[in-house]
Amino acid sequence: MDPPSALASPSYVKLVDTYKRAAGTAASVTAYAVLARGMARELLPHDLCALVSWGASLVRARLETPPAERCTVVVRRLEDDPSNCERYNAFYIDVHDYLATRIDPRSMRRLCLSGDGGGARKVVSMDHGDSMTDLFEGVKFTWKSVAGEGPDGVDSFELSFDAEHTDMALASYVPSITAAVEQARSLNCALRIFMNEGASWRGISHHHPATFGTLAMDPPTKQAVIADIDRFLKRKEYYRRIGKAWKRGYLLYGPPGTGKSSLVAAVANYLRFNLYDLDLAEVRYNSMLQRLLIGMPNKSILVIEDIDCCFTAASREDGKTPVTAEYDSDDCSNTQQNITLSGLLNFIDGLWSTSGEERIIIFTTNYKDRLDQALLRPGRMDMHVYMGYCGWEAFKTLARNYFLVDDHPLFQEIQGLLAQVEVTPAQVSEMLLRSEDVDVALQGLMEFLTTKMQGEIDAGKA
Numbered sequence: 001m002d003p004p005s006a007l008a009s010p011s012y013v014k015l016v017d018t019y020k021r022a023a024g025t026a027a028s029v030t031a032y033a034v035l036a037r038g039m040a041r042e043l044l045p046h047d048l049c050a051l052v053s054w055g056a057s058l059v060r061a062r063l064e065t066p067p068a069e070r071c072t073v074v075v076r077r078l079e080d081d082p083s084n085c086e087r088y089n090a091f092y093i094d095v096h097d098y099l100a101t102r103i104d105p106r107s108m109r110r111l112c113l114s115g116d117g118g119g120a121r122k123v124v125s126m127d128h129g130d131s132m133t134d135l136f137e138g139v140k141f142t143w144k145s146v147a148g149e150g151p152d153g154v155d156s157f158e159l160s161f162d163a164e165h166t167d168m169a170l171a172s173y174v175p176s177i178t179a180a181v182e183q184a185r186s187l188n189c190a191l192r193i194f195m196n197e198g199a200s201w202r203g204i205s206h207h208h209p210a211t212f213g214t215l216a217m218d219p220p221t222k223q224a225v226i227a228d229i230d231r232f233l234k235r236k237e238y239y240r241r242i243g244k245a246w247k248r249g250y251l252l253y254g255p256p257g258t259g260k261s262s263l264v265a266a267v268a269n270y271l272r273f274n275l276y277d278l279d280l281a282e283v284r285y286n287s288m289l290q291r292l293l294i295g296m297p298n299k300s301i302l303v304i305e306d307i308d309c310c311f312t313a314a315s316r317e318d319g320k321t322p323v324t325a326e327y328d329s330d331d332c333s334n335t336q337q338n339i340t341l342s343g344l345l346n347f348i349d350g351l352w353s354t355s356g357e358e359r360i361i362i363f364t365t366n367y368k369d370r371l372d373q374a375l376l377r378p379g380r381m382d383m384h385v386y387m388g389y390c391g392w393e394a395f396k397t398l399a400r401n402y403f404l405v406d407d408h409p410l411f412q413e414i415q416g417l418l419a420q421v422e423v424t425p426a427q428v429s430e431m432l433l434r435s436e437d438v439d440v441a442l443q444g445l446m447e448f449l450t451t452k453m454q455g456e457i458d459a460g461k462a
């Protein structure tokens with residue numbers, strides 16, 4: 001509500017401002033009247049009249065709009081021991097960690113500083129009695145840190161907001177806190193790779209440096225994989241609605257050394273999910289397989305490499321019959337097993353699907369044409385990703401990774417050779433690793449490609 005225009009002259013501006021503030025916040029008409037009397041001395045009579053009626057309308061508006069009702073949610077600390085399920089409130093810790101990421105230290109009178117034991121990471125938080133405001137989807141949420149009273153008092157955080165936002169607070173804001181904290185925690189903790197040992201998993205740290213940035217592959221395929229993963233992550237509600245388990249399967253296929261294992265590592269690093277590398281040669285019975293799969297947590301990746309080598313000829317043919325037989329081929333080592341592909345697939349699609357969520361399954365193979373039809377059936381593996389020979393774009397990624405160069409006088413010649421010769425990214429990487437000098441390394445690669453091309457021409461002639 002603007003003041004009358006006559007009061008906009010510079011000599012009145014300050015008065016009007018004071019008046020506006022007082023009238024806008026006055027709790028009673030009396031306060032307004034006292035103020036008006038004081039101001040009467042300063043104004044011309046007709047301006048005073050205008051000011052008084054404007055002020056009255058401000059007070060009226062104020063009195064007619066009651067302050068929004070507030071709602072308060074209390075998050076108590078309870079016990080520190082997570083094993084005490086009934087008394088441990090994990091959400092209190094979530095709130096503590098979340099607020100540490102939202103706090104503006106300059107706006108606080110007092111701050112608490114704590115370390116994680118290792119000394120490297122310090123957490124800043126509110127002291128008891130202090131409060132801070134967090135903005136979520138345009139709504140203000142106020143947090144207050146409250147000390148427990150007495151020797152057995154329980155510390156708490158109090159969350160207050162306009163009552164009209166209660167649904168949003170409980171259905172969106174509170175879950176967003178847990179999600180944000182979980183994501184931050186997963187970024188801070190080292191990834192692990194688990195391998196099967198009998199019917200249980202043994203884990204070690206996983207520090208594979210591959211990322212989508214370092215992966216040399218056809219750019220549209222890379223983008224398609226990233227987009228697919230991003231879409232999958234966002235679709236929890238969608239999967240629930242259509243009644244499908246929240247899992248996604250990828251089949252990576254292509255010649256050896258084209259980066260299938262590197263892509264698996266890049267996916268794990270991108271998602272910050274632990275890897276469960278299942279060696280089926282170590283799994284004797286379906287029951288053992290089931291125990292292993294059930295032992296996998298949410299937000300994890302199941303990997304089965306060289307899936308074409310994992311099943312006996314007989315079990316691959318009918319997809320069902322459990323057999324104990326030796327299977328030998330040029331590319332796979334002998335395996336002796338009693339589990340079937342259908343046992344694996346049925347379990348992944350059946351019980352396993354309902355016992356967890358947000359899981360990725362990746363099968364790799366060098367020979368897609370040798371795979372059982374049961375595995376290739378539409379809907380079985382959601383995305384088939386071809387990892388091919390090193391093309392020009394993939395080479396540029398490798399050159400950037402190894403030498404931080406985007407251009408070089410030998411690039412044009414190398415581009416021409418790559419169009420004619422089939423080399424894997426692993427072979428190119430190997431050549432680039434041979435020297436720290438970019439000129440020497442690229443010259444070596446060129447000679448390697450030329451020799452290979454000549455060899456292929458000679459072989460064609462023979």
Ligand SMILES: Nc1ncnc2c1ncn2[C@@H]1O[C@H](COP(=O)(O)OP(=O)(O)OP(=O)(O)O)[C@@H](O)[C@H]1O
Nearest residue numbers: 214215216255256257258259260261262425426429
């Ligand atoms: N696409 C790629 N991008 C970057 N580096 C790659 C790529 N492909 C291979 N390499 C390099 O070659 C090494 C071996 O590749 P990797 O094990 O990922 O290939 P693979 O396709 O899984 O091979 P295999 O089928 O024999 O298991 C990697 O550690 C990496 O250094």
